[in-house]
Structure formats: structure tokens, C-alpha cells
Amino acid sequence: MIGSSPLRRVIAHLLLVVGILIVVFPIYYTFVASTHSLQTILRPPLPLLPGDRFIENYSTALFGGVGRIGGVPVSTLLINTTVMALGIAIGKIVISILSAYAIVFFRFPLRMTFFWLIFITLMLPVEVRILPTYKVMVDLGLIDTYAGLIVPIIASATATLLFRQFFLTIPGELVEAARVDGAGPFRFFKDILLPLSRTNIAALFVILFIYGWTQYLWPLLVTNRNDMNTIVIALRKMISFADADTEWHLVMVTSMLAIVPPIVVVLLMQRWFVKGLVETEK
Amino acid sequence: MATVDLRDVRKVYPGGVEAVKGVSIAIPDKALCVLVGPSGCGKSTLLRMIAGLETISAGSVSIDGRVVNAIGPAERDIAMVFQNYALYPHMKVYDNMAYGLRNRGKAKDEIDRRVRETAEILELGHLLERRPRELSGGQRQRVAMGRAIVRNPKVFLFDEPLSNLDAKLRGQMRVEIKNLQRSLGVTSVYVTHDQLEAMTLADVLVVMNAGQVEQLGNPLDIYEKPASTFVASFIGAPPMNLLKLTRGSNEFAFANGAHVAVAAPAGAAILGFRPEDAEAVPGDQAPQAGLALPAVVEAVEPVGSESFLYCSAAGSRIIVRVPGRATATPGDKLRIGAKSEKLHWFDEAGKRVG
Incomplete structure (x- = not known):
């Protein structure tokens, strides 16, 4: 511990509590606002305790459809965003683990060229290539589709590099033992590389899921239909410049709903993180 | 079950480095062949x-x-034990041993029978459900052996399998490997840099240096x-003690001028004798042996059953083994002798003469 004296401990805990309050209070306040009627929210001050309209507000938002976003229920948005975030996370992991596998374990012509090609794309932000990508998506007829949302952002230099670094730490003897044991490239990948990468995959999944969940610019461009919107886009659309036009109680409900899936993913995957830290398998 | 025949085998790495420069070894069936040499001599490359x-x-x-030149490792019907064991860390001991059999499409009950049989031989039965990280070094070593044995291959290949174990365990495993190899009767090639392992294990000993075979034969x-x-x-x-000589008329003169009267074969330039063949007597007495070199004790190394005297004589360092506790102390003047039939002679290039 930092200090042994009781006073030090009290101060340390006080600081921690203050920190937690600073982080949690806005979220709590959003939750409180999501359980009151629009009238209550618009008439300050907003109460500090939850109101009685929890069920009403949440069911309206989830299943009733929200006016400003074309009457689409928030449940549709949640499904859209989940599909996109899962697609991006899984797609990125699959593609990057396969390319890292090729680069590390196979000797083919131009291997290093390919590696550097992947590497330099790190320096290319999405915004730079967004117009050509958009044009390609239009030509392929992928506007307003899940494929259009997912495919253009699925390649990941970062994840490829991460897997590459991990694969490089796998001892050569292990690869050779597998060869002697009669494991071909596919068996080696499936039976040895994948199980050893479990914790890496879990960590990447969390990061990439949240990355996908919070995508803004690309979904904004590639979706026109209201029922293809993601929750982040819809949240932005729900807010009008005039306070009276904005259904604040539903905005608050949507905000609360928008943070639930990432939190669930983090909580579920936390077990794996700990596991990955405890067992240093190599 | 199989012979292994190497004919003028060479290895040239891209960039022109020649790691193995034409090695020919014929290993008879059921023999344990040990490749020994300093690091970088090409023994591991050969294996x-x-x-x-x-x-x-x-x-x-x-x-x-x-001829297996163009055949992949899996089809050569060999099994290898690696220096760092190379156990699959995420698999239980059972699966580590069963993996090679599964990849060869063996039936489930046959795999189970063979894994359990092998575990029995190696006394691994109670460890089958453990993972490699839960095992000690010696146990891991056993599992690595088990993984090789369970396949029942034509040839075992050992790549310095004992170098990660402590001295006591190494001695134990050495005996065990020898017994196992003999009872299973599988032709084996064993790479080590430890001359003791080489001497005790080998049926055929191959001493390698700089990519070539220096000597091949029975260890003794x-x-x-x-x-x-x-x-x-x-x-x-x-x-072995090696002393450079300059040729006199009927005797050898050492570089520092000391003279020794010993009948040397023609062409000899280096005299060698083993510490265990040497005897040391106090400086004023003459040793009975054919060689008598005046020497000064520099250090004494008691081992218990024997002691080693590190002496300087004729400008060279000479080691003498004396049984039991040594009476000499540093600074003592001695005469070192060795029987003439225990002397080895080498020419300028280091090749044996006579």
C-alpha cells in the first residue's frame, strides 16, 4: 500500500472516491434524466433521484420508434450497431491473424514488401481514403448495407502487427515439434497458434468492438436510410438546435442504451484478461 | 529397426557459410550415435x-x-526430443503425447492405449492431466521423451536434451535414456556438447569440429x-595435457629448453598424456615412468575421491590427477611422469603419429 498510517489511507481513499464520483456522476445523471418526463427535464432544476417513468421511457424508445430519426425504434439501432461492431471486430481479427501468420511463418517472394506495405498503411488515416472508398461502395451498390458498413474498415495494420509480434515470440522449436508431429500449416494454425493466441484475441476483441461501436464518420456517409443508422449517428440526429424539438428523455434513454453493450463486452472479457495475465503460456 | 546413412552430407547456408562440410556416417541398426563437438561445429545442423x-x-x-532428402519431417518416421522440450503449452500431457498420433489418423482407442503404455514406461501416469507449466524440468523432459516414444518411430533424434537439467538429474536421465534406447531398440542420434554424456551414451561416437568429422568410432x-x-x-x-616440443637429436627439447629422453615416433611435434595417466613425485625423486618433467604446483583442486594438481612445467600448464587427498601444496616442486605406453604423439598439424 501507499501508506501505512491511517491518515494516509483515509486521504488515499478520499481521492479515489472523488475520482469515482467525477467519472460516475454524469452517467448517473443521464440515467436519472432518462427516467423523467420531457417536461421535468425541461424545467430546471433536474431532480437528483430517478423518476417514475423508467419503464415508459425505455419501452417507448426501444420499441415505439423515435420521431426525429424517422420513427425507427432504438432496438433496430442497437441491432445495426451490434452487427457492425461485431463484424468489424471479428473481421479485423480474422484478417490480421491470417496475414500475420503468413508473414511470420511462411517464406514467400516479396514477404517483407508485403509486411512494409501493411506497415505503412498505419500512417494513412481513414479520412484520407474516405472519398475513394465511398465511390467504390456506391459503385458496388453497398450503400445502406451491413457489408458497406463493415468491409471498408476491416483491414487492420495495428492488429496485424500485434499478432506478428506475438507470433515472433513463439519458439522455433515449437513450430518444428509440430512439423515432426505431422501437423501441416492448417493444423498448426488451428491446434497450436489459435489456442496460444486466445488471450491476445480476447484483448483485441474488446478494443476493436468498442472501436467499431463508436464509429461515426463512415456510418454517417454510407447509411442514408433511417433504419440502417447506427446508434451513435441516431443519437446525433435526435438532438435538434431547438430544445423544444428534442425529446430529451428519449435522448437520455438512447445514451444509456448505447453504453450498455460495450460495458457488457468489457465485463465478459475481463475474465480472459486476468487469465491472460496469470498464465504466461509460451 | 532402421539404419541411418549419411553420405557426404553438406550444408551451405545462403550467403556462402558452410556449416557441414561433407560428413559421412553409417549408423547401424539399434545403435545410439552421439554427435559431439563444440558449439558451432555443425552437429545440430546435421541432426x-x-x-x-x-x-x-x-x-x-x-x-x-x-533416401529421404526430399521428404518432409513428418513422413520420415522420426521423432525428435528438443533442447527446450518444445511441449505444446496449452495442451495437457496426454494431448501432448497424443498429438502426433492424432495427426496420423490413428484410432482413438489405439492412441489411448499407446499413450498410457508410454506413460507407464516413463512413470508419467499421474501427470497425464497436467499442463507443461505445472511440471518440473525433469518431468517436462520425460514428457518430451514420451512424445517421441509414443510414436514408435524408426529413429529417435535428441538435440541436447539434458542441457537444461541440473547436474544430478542429468546423470539420472542419462542412464534412463540409455536404458530406454536399449530396451526399445530404436536407432538414435544424440547431439551434445558434453563429453561425459557422449562417452557414456554412445555406441558410435562422432567427434565433430568445424563442420567435419574429426574422429568416429567406439568411445573408448x-x-x-x-x-x-x-x-x-x-x-x-x-x-589431455599437450606439450609442444622442438626436435633434438635423440630426445625432445621443450620450448623452454628442458630435455626429455623419450623415444618418439618420426614426425612427432606434440606430446600428449592424460591427467589420469600422469604421476607426480616430489622434486628430488625420479618417477618410474618414461617421462620425467620438473614442474611447480600452481593450484590444487580437491574433488574428494581424487585431486587435480595444476602445475606449470616446460612453459605449459599440466594437469595431474592424484587419487584421494593431495599432499602437494601450491609452490611445491614436483617431477611429473607418465609411462611411455601412455604417451600420445601428434605432428605439427595436430594429427596423431604412431
């Missing part, structure tokens, strides 16, 4: 070429009469008649 993990630049490797023959100064200093511990 990996037999395993199929390195390509063969020239020459041929045959297992059981079949090699010990008694080393073909070169390299072999003489590599096999045996402590190493």
Missing part, C-alpha cells in the same frame, strides 16, 4: 538435416535404406587413441 528441418545442400541422408577407442589434438583435448575431463 536437423536428418530430421528434415533443414534442407540438404549436397549428399544424401537415408533412413532404413530409403577414441579415448585411448584420439586421432588429433582436437579430439584429445575434447574427449576426457580434465583434457
